[in-house]
Each structure stands twice: as structure tokens, then as C-alpha cells.
Amino acid sequence: MKIEKYKLWLLFFFIIFGFTFGMIIWTVKSAEDTPVYEDRSFLSNYHTVDDNFNQIVNDNMEFSKKYRVVFNINGNTIDGLDISDIYLGQRSIEKRGRHKGFLHFGSGNSISVSIRDMDSGDIVDSASVHLLLSKAIDSKGDMEFNSSIVDGYEYRFNGIDIPYRGYWNLNAKLIIGDI
Template structure:
């Protein structure tokens, strides 16, 4: 009588597939999970309130002139980078090489559009790696030197990698949000 080995083939394929499923699950469990906190909110909150955030930015920009200077480069209240992946930014970004490996300087000035006076700002800004929350740099009013409502600070970048700069600025009850993707060079 001739032996039929087809059942052994199907059993080995099934066993291999089951083993790969178990290995995939075990590998995934061991990896850290970093939740996206764009605009210093959970992604669920940003998703539910995205239009509110953008309308608030428009109201903020109608009332105030916003100037954020990072290492000599000026920015307005921008959120354009939120729609791009990190790879797209590496090829097309205007914000490429914004941060430096080592010391970085940041200056913030918000002026009233009508009176041109510098306004007092509640600052909450985070500089974070795009792949990990381990190296987050949280900048609040305590971290800034306030010289007649011109806010200056320095912070240290310890890794040449892709970084996100996100946060909010509150002036007289109006909140503006920023989101910049860049890299440290």
C-alpha cells in the first residue's frame, strides 16, 4: 500500500501559520506604544475638534500678529505640516533642518493687530521625536525668559532625528495652535 503524505503537508502548513500568528502577537506586545499628541491633545480629541482648532487659529490670526523664531527662521501660526508624512517632508519641506543637534533658540512675540503692543501669552509647546515620546521637551511659561512680552528660551536636542513642534498659545482667551514637522541636523 502506498503512503499519502498530503495530510502531513497541510498539518505542517497549519502549524507554521499558527506559530507565525503567535510570534507576531508576542512581538507586537513587546513594542512600546506612543500615542500621537498633536496640539497636546489626544488624537481622538483632535479628530473630534479639528474644525474648532482651525477656526480658533483663524480668529487668533485676525486679532494678533504671531511670530515664532526658531534658530533664526520665522514662522507664523502654521499647521500645514499635519497633513504630510515625515517622508514627504524630507523631500519637499520648507522646514527641513530647522532644529540643530545641540542648543536651539526660540523667540516668541505676539502683537495686537490694532494697537501693535506686545501681548502676554500662555505658552504650552512640545518638541517631540516623531517616533517616540521618550525625548519630549515640554516648554511652558516657566521655561521662557519674558522681557516685555518677548519670550525667549533655549533647549537641547540630543538626537539627530525627525522632530515635531506642536503646541498652543493663549492670549486673552483666544487660543492659537501650531504644528511643525522638521528634523535635527
Template sequence: MKRNYWPLFFIGIFSFVFSMIIWTIMSASKVPVIEDHSFMKKYQDVDDNYNNMMESNIAFLSKYNFEFYLNDKKFDLTTEDIKLSQRAIEKYSLHRNLLKVGQNNLKVVVFDKNTNEKKDINIELVVSKTISDDSDIVLKDENFTNSEKSYNATFELKEANNWIITGSFKVDETIGYIFIKTNAI
């Protein structure tokens, strides 16, 4: 009598696939879940209100001149990096190597376009690693020193890594948003 080995082959394939499913579920459950908080909001809120946020940036820039200095390099109110992956930043961005391991300095100044008067700002910023939130540095109004409406802060980075600087600036009920991807050297 001739033996038929196809049922054993089927059982072997089924057992292998079933064990890979279990292994995948167990491996995935051990990986930490990190929620994106770009612009200091949940990603669902950013997704629902992205167009409104960009219109708010346009309104902000129509009323105010915005100066943002990171380690003495000047930036505008930019969100262009949100479209780029970290690899594209490393190759093509002008925002490479902005941060340094150790002390970093921030300065924010907002001028009214009509009167050229410095304005009071409510600041909410986060400096975060791109892969986890365990090293987040949250900078709010109380972290900034206000010297004649020029807001200055320092923060320390402990490792060279890819970083995201994101947050908002509120002046007279108008909000401007910033998003910069960079790295620390």
C-alpha cells in the same frame, strides 16, 4: 497500499500558520506603544475637534499678529506639516534643517492687530522625536523669559533626528495652534 500524504501536508500548514500567529502576537506585545500628543492633546481630542482648532487659528490670526522665531527663522502660525509624511518633509518642505544638535532658541511675540500692542501669552509647546516620546522637551510659560512681552526660551537637542514642534498659544481666551515637522542637523 498507496500512502496519502495530504493529511500531513495539512497538519504542517496548520502548524506553521499557528506558530506565525503566536510569533506575531509575542513580537507585537514587545513593541512600545507611543501615544500621539499633537497640540498637547490626545489624538482622540484632536480628531474630534480638528475643525474647531483650525477655526480657532483663523480667529487668532484675525485678532493678532503672530511672530514665532526658531533659531532666528520666522514662522507664522502654521499647521500645514500635519498633512505631510516625514519623507515628504525631507524632500519638499521649507522646514528642513531648522534645529541643530545642541542649543536651540525660540522667541514668541504676539501683537494686537488694532492697537499694535504686545500681548501676554500662555505658551504650551512640545519638541518631540517622531518615533518615541523618551526625548520630549516640554516648554511652558515657566520655561520662557518674558522681556517686554517677548517670550524667549532655549532648549538642547542631544541627537540629529526628525522632530516635531507642536503646541498652543493662548491670548485673551483665543487659542492658536502650531505644528512643524523638521529635523536636527
């Protein structure tokens, strides 16, 4: 009887061990099969942003002191460069977002950027403007636009097609001279 009791405990131990080992293998396999999307929120890779984050924030503040930037998205105006949402998670941005309905599903979206010198009030026509429209979760729908041509007093991006419904992030990189 005593030998039979030990066989049951041994069998129970091997079942628990096998189940635990199987769960470990399943977890590793699931992690390997999950796609990894590179976040390009700053029009750069994660490592560059991580290494230079303080410099990026300081450059943005310096740029905002010298230039006034106005975005016009389908007739809706955003005045200035706002980076306060980079400290928030995506769900917080979705809840607090003030600019949710600016882009429309389908074609016909337009974005224009106007840049003025704060001291002189002159229109800046020598900037390089890079825009990135990206989905919140994955990067498969990322759209990047570049412009160094000024149309009147603003940089225009017309006929933008939004292929998927949902929340889109607009990130801009504005380069004027060394700034």
C-alpha cells in the same frame, strides 16, 4: 499503497496547518512586543484631537485673524501660524520641510515668540505659551516648555538642549484670554 498516500497528505496538511498557526502566534506576539508611543502633536492626546479637530482648526484661523505671531528659532524667523503640514505624513514633511536646519544638535538653542494684536499693533504680554519639541517617530525625547512671562516684546526659551540628531517637530499652543 493507498493508505500510505493518505498518510502523506495528512502529514502535509498538519505541517501547513502548524506553520500557519505558528505564524499567527508570531504575528500577535510581535504586535504585543512593539512599543506604542502616544502622539502628542497637538499638546493633547489623540482622542481629544480626533473629537475636536474642526474646532482646533477654526480656533487657529480665528486666532490668526486677531494676532500676528512670529517665531524666532536660532535667528531664523517664521511668520504666522502654519497648520498646512498636519495633513501630510512625516516623510512628506521631511522632504518638503523649509525649516530643517533651524534647530541644532546640542545645547544653546533658543526660541522666542512674539505676539502682536493685528488691530492695534500692541505687543501681547498676557499670553500663555506652551511649546512641544518632539521627534517624528517616538515620544521618548519630547520636551515641553511653558512660559507666561514676556521678556521685552517676546516670550523667550533659551538654552534648549537637543539630545538627538534628526528631525524635530515644533508645536505651539498660544492662549490669550478665551482664545
